[in-house]
Amino acid sequence: MMHSLMSTIDKIIGFKTAQAHCDIPCKIYDPATAQLAALSCVRLMDLIKEIEDKDSLSVADYTQIARLVSEKESAGTEVKDAIRIIWGDYFKTPQFEQVPHIHDLTHSIMLQASKCKQNIDRTEGEKLVELINIFADAFWLTKNIPTYRAICPYPPALDIVYPDLKN
Amino acid sequence: MMHSLMSTIDKIIGFKTAQAHCDIPCKIYDPATAQLAALSCVRLMDLIKEIEDKDSLSVADYTQIARLVSEKESAGTEVKDAIRIIWGDYFKTPQFEQVPHIHDLTHSIMLQASKCKQNIDRTEGEKLVELINIFADAFWLTKNIPTYRAICPYPPALDIVYPDLKN
Amino acid sequence: MMHSLMSTIDKIIGFKTAQAHCDIPCKIYDPATAQLAALSCVRLMDLIKEIEDKDSLSVADYTQIARLVSEKESAGTEVKDAIRIIWGDYFKTPQFEQVPHIHDLTHSIMLQASKCKQNIDRTEGEKLVELINIFADAFWLTKNIPTYRAICPYPPALDIVYPDLKN
Amino acid sequence: MMHSLMSTIDKIIGFKTAQAHCDIPCKIYDPATAQLAALSCVRLMDLIKEIEDKDSLSVADYTQIARLVSEKESAGTEVKDAIRIIWGDYFKTPQFEQVPHIHDLTHSIMLQASKCKQNIDRTEGEKLVELINIFADAFWLTKNIPTYRAICPYPPALDIVYPDLKN
Amino acid sequence: MMHSLMSTIDKIIGFKTAQAHCDIPCKIYDPATAQLAALSCVRLMDLIKEIEDKDSLSVADYTQIARLVSEKESAGTEVKDAIRIIWGDYFKTPQFEQVPHIHDLTHSIMLQASKCKQNIDRTEGEKLVELINIFADAFWLTKNIPTYRAICPYPPALDIVYPDLKN
Amino acid sequence: MMHSLMSTIDKIIGFKTAQAHCDIPCKIYDPATAQLAALSCVRLMDLIKEIEDKDSLSVADYTQIARLVSEKESAGTEVKDAIRIIWGDYFKTPQFEQVPHIHDLTHSIMLQASKCKQNIDRTEGEKLVELINIFADAFWLTKNIPTYRAICPYPPALDIVYPDLKN
Secondary structure (H helix, E strand, O other): OOOOHHHHHHHHHOHHHHHHOOOOOOOOOOOHHHHHHHHHHHHHHHHHHHHHOOOOOOHHHHHHHHHHHHHHHHHHHHHHHHHHHHHHHHOOHHHHHHOOOHHHHHHHHHHHHHHHHHOOOHHHHHHHHHHHHHHHHHHHHHOOOOEEEEEOOOOOOOEEEEEOOOO | OOOOHHHHHHHHHOHHHHHHOOOOOOOOOOOHHHHHHHHHHHHHHHHHHHHHOOOOOOHHHHHHHHHHHHHHHHHHHHHHHHHHHHHHHHOOHHHHHHOOOHHHHHHHHHHHHHHHHHOOOHHHHHHHHHHHHHHHHHHHHHOOOOEEEEEOOOOOOOEEEEEOOOO | OOOOHHHHHHHHHOHHHHHHOOOOOOOOOOOHHHHHHHHHHHHHHHHHHHHHOOOOOOHHHHHHHHHHHHHHHHHHHHHHHHHHHHHHHHOOHHHHHHOOOHHHHHHHHHHHHHHHHHOOOHHHHHHHHHHHHHHHHHHHHHOOOOEEEEEOOOOOOOEEEEEOOOO | OOOOHHHHHHHHHOHHHHHHOOOOOOOOOOOHHHHHHHHHHHHHHHHHHHHHOOOOOOHHHHHHHHHHHHHHHHHHHHHHHHHHHHHHHHOOHHHHHHOOOHHHHHHHHHHHHHHHHHOOOHHHHHHHHHHHHHHHHHHHHHOOOOEEEEEOOOOOOOEEEEEOOOO | OOOOHHHHHHHHHOHHHHHHOOOOOOOOOOOHHHHHHHHHHHHHHHHHHHHHOOOOOOHHHHHHHHHHHHHHHHHHHHHHHHHHHHHHHHOOHHHHHHOOOHHHHHHHHHHHHHHHHHOOOHHHHHHHHHHHHHHHHHHHHHOOOOEEEEEOOOOOOOEEEEEOOOO | OOOOHHHHHHHHHOHHHHHHOOOOOOOOOOOHHHHHHHHHHHHHHHHHHHHHOOOOOOHHHHHHHHHHHHHHHHHHHHHHHHHHHHHHHHOOHHHHHHOOOHHHHHHHHHHHHHHHHHOOOHHHHHHHHHHHHHHHHHHHHHOOOOEEEEEOOOOOOOEEEEEOOOO
C-alpha cells in the first residue's frame, strides 16, 4: 500500500512549493533550548540517585522523588518539542543535502528522550546529551557557524557543543 | 562531518536496545487526535473565509479573526504534536519495514501544518487532512487493522480514514 | 433564596436568545477525545497494578508510579474538560429534549472522573469508560448517527461506542 | 434509548457510593476565581470598546485588539473551568437539595461564557458577572456563610457577591 | 562592574517613561489568587501528613503522595506567578514610596514559596501564608482600601487578610 | 504600616535559614532562555513592521498580525518567567552583595517586557534585549564566568552577552 507513498505526497503538496515556502515565524532557531533540557535530565537523574543511596526512605523522600520525576518528564518532553521544531520547521531540502541522516538522528533523539523519561540511569541521560550535541553540530553546520566543545558552566558539567561566535 | 553520523549514533545508543526497549507509557496511540485537529484547521479557514467575504469589517470582525486564528494555531500545533508522538514513540524498526517512507511523510506533515498556520487558503488545509489520512492508513496497516473512508459527521465534511472495527 | 433562581436566570440572559445563539467556534464535537482519555485511565491503572504486584519496590518503581499517576491525573482532567465542552457548548434546548437526563449524566461523569484520579482500582476506570459510552450514545443520537460497539484496537481492549459511518 | 438512562447510571456507579465518596483534593473551593475572570471579561470588552471608538485604526490598534481578545478568551475559559470544578467536584446530593437548580445555573454560565467569548457587547459580560454572583450566593449558602454585595475595588467596578467573614 | 548599573538602566529605558507608562491590560489586580494558592500549599501539606502518620504505606498511598506533591508544586508556582504579576506589573514609583520594602518582601515570598515546594513541613506553609498576608496588606494600602483579618471559610482555616468592602 | 516590614519578615522566615537553604531543584540556571525570548520580541516587531509598511491590509494580513502578536505575548511572558526564576530562586544574600541593584534591574525588566507586549516599536524591544544583557552579565559575574559580546547568529542580529567558555 505504501509503495507509492512519496509520489502521492508529491502530488498532494507539490515539492517545489514545499521547498520554497517559509514555515518560520521568526527564524530564531537555537539548539540551546534542547541542550539545556537534556542537561536537566541528567542532573535530575543525579538528584534521584542521591535519594536512592539513602539507607531508608521517608515520606519527605517520596515527595522529593515525585518532584524530581515530574521535572524530568518535563525536561524530556521539552527536548522532544525543541528538536521537533528545528527538524520540522527549519530543516528542508537544502539542509537535508548537508545532513542527509537528519531524519534518523531526530528519530533517535525521540527514542532516547523516551528512555530518559522511563529510566533513572545516568548513562541514558548522557547519551541523550551526546545525541543532541550531534544535532547541534549538524544545525550549526547548515548555518556555516563553527562550533567548539566546552564543559557547561553548571551541573552536571558535561561536554556541550557551542557555536563559536567570538570572532 | 556528518558522513559517519549513523555509525556514531549506533555506538551511542546501540540499535538492538533501541529496537527492543519500550518508550510507551500506555500503548494507546490513535491518529484520531491528529485527524480532528486537521479538520479543525479546515473548518477555521472556512469561518475566516466567511468574514473575508464581507464588504467591510467591524471591530467585532477583527476580534473574531483573532479568535479564529488563535484556534487555528492551536489546531496546527496539535497536529504536529500528535503526529510527533506516534512517529517518535510508536514507530520503530518493525514499523519502518512496513512503512519505509514514514520519516518523509512525517516531515511533510510538519511542513504542511506550518503552511496551515501561515495561510488561510482552504486547499492547504485539505492537503493536511489528506496527508494525515495517509499517515492514519500507514499506522493502521502496522496494527493489521483494515480501514475505510467516510465523510466525517461534522463540518467540514471531508473524507476521513477510519479503522474498520465493526466485525 | 434559590426558589426563584430559574426565573432570575431567565430575566438575566433571556432564554430565547440563549437557545438561538451559536456558542460554537467550529461545530466539530466528537466524544472520541473523552473516550481515549478514559481508556488511558484504565490502562494506567493496569500499569500501576503491575508495579503493585511486585514483591518489593525500588526507587525506579517509585519514579514509575509518579509518572503513571501524573498521566492518570492528566487523563482524568482531559475527560472532564472534553465532556464539559460538549455538554456546555453543544447541548442546548433541542438536545435536552432528546436527552433529558444529560445534566445528571454529565455530573456523574465528573464525579466518576474524580474517583479515577483518586483511586487505582480498575473497576472505577471501567465505570468511567461505560459512562462515557452512554454519553457518546446520547451525543450521536442527537446527531442522528447510528452507533455500534467494538473492542478498541489497543489496550485496555474495552468495549467502546463508535459512530457507524461506513454506509 | 435514553429513557432508562439514570437507572443505568445507578447500576454503573452506585449512588450511595457516589454521594459518600470524597472527590476533593483540598476542599478549598472559592468562587472568587470565577468572579475575577468574569470581571476581566467585562473590563476587556471596555478596552476593546475604547479602540472601537477611534476614528481609524492603525496596525498598533489591530495588535492591541488581538491582545485583548486573547485575554478575553482566556478569561472566558477560566470562568468555565472554575465553575466546572466547583459544580463537578464539590456539589453532590446534599448541596443539590439546597440548590435544586444548580445544573441549569451551571449550564447557563457555560452558555453565557461562550457568548462573552464570541461577543464584545458589555451587556453580555455584565450578565455573566451576575450569573456568577448567583452561583456564588448558592455556593456560600451551602457553606452557611452569609454574603453581601459591594462594588469590586477595581475596574469595571461592578456589584459583586462576597462572603461576609468579618464577624 | 555593577556600580553604575542603575545609571545605565536610567539611560536605557528612561525613568520618566517607565513611571508614566501603563503596563496593565485590565487593572484587575487582586492578591486573592496568591492567597488561595498559599492556603492550598498548607492544606496539601496537611494531607501529606495524614499519609505520613500511617503505619505502613501501600502503592495507593504512594500514588496519593504523587498527586498531592504535584498539586503542591502547582500551588507554589501559582503563588510565585501571582505575586510576580502584581509586583512586576502594578508596583511602580508611587507604590514604592508607600511600600519601600516591596522588593525585599517579594523576593522573600519567592524564597519561601520555593521552601514550600521542597518541604512538607506545615510551618513553612504558614510562613508563606503570612508573608502573602503582608503583601496583601501592602497592596490594599496602595489602593486606599482598609483590610481586616478573618479565618478563611475552608481548610486550613488560617487567618487571612481581606479587603474591607462592606461599607 | 510598612515601616517595620523587614523586621517582621525577619521574624517570620528567619534570615539565616533563608540564606542557607537551597531552593534549587537542579542548579541549571542560564539567562540564554530569557535572551532568546527577548530577541524573539524584536524579531516579531520587525515582522509586524513589514505588514505595517504595506499600502493596504487584507484579511490574510490581519490573521498574520494576530499570529505575530500572540507569539510576541508569549515571548514577553517567557522573558518575565525566565528572569523571575533566576532572580527568585538563584539570587540570595551572597549574590546580592555582588550585584546590589539586582532588585531594581529585575523590576525594570518586568516593566520593559510589559512595554514590549503593549507596543510594536522596535526600540522598546532593543531596550529589553539590552537590559537582559546587563542581567546576563550580572549573573555570569556571580558565577565567576567571563563574558563577551557578539552578534547573535540569527535575526534580529543584535549584540548579545555570552559566557566565554572556550578556554
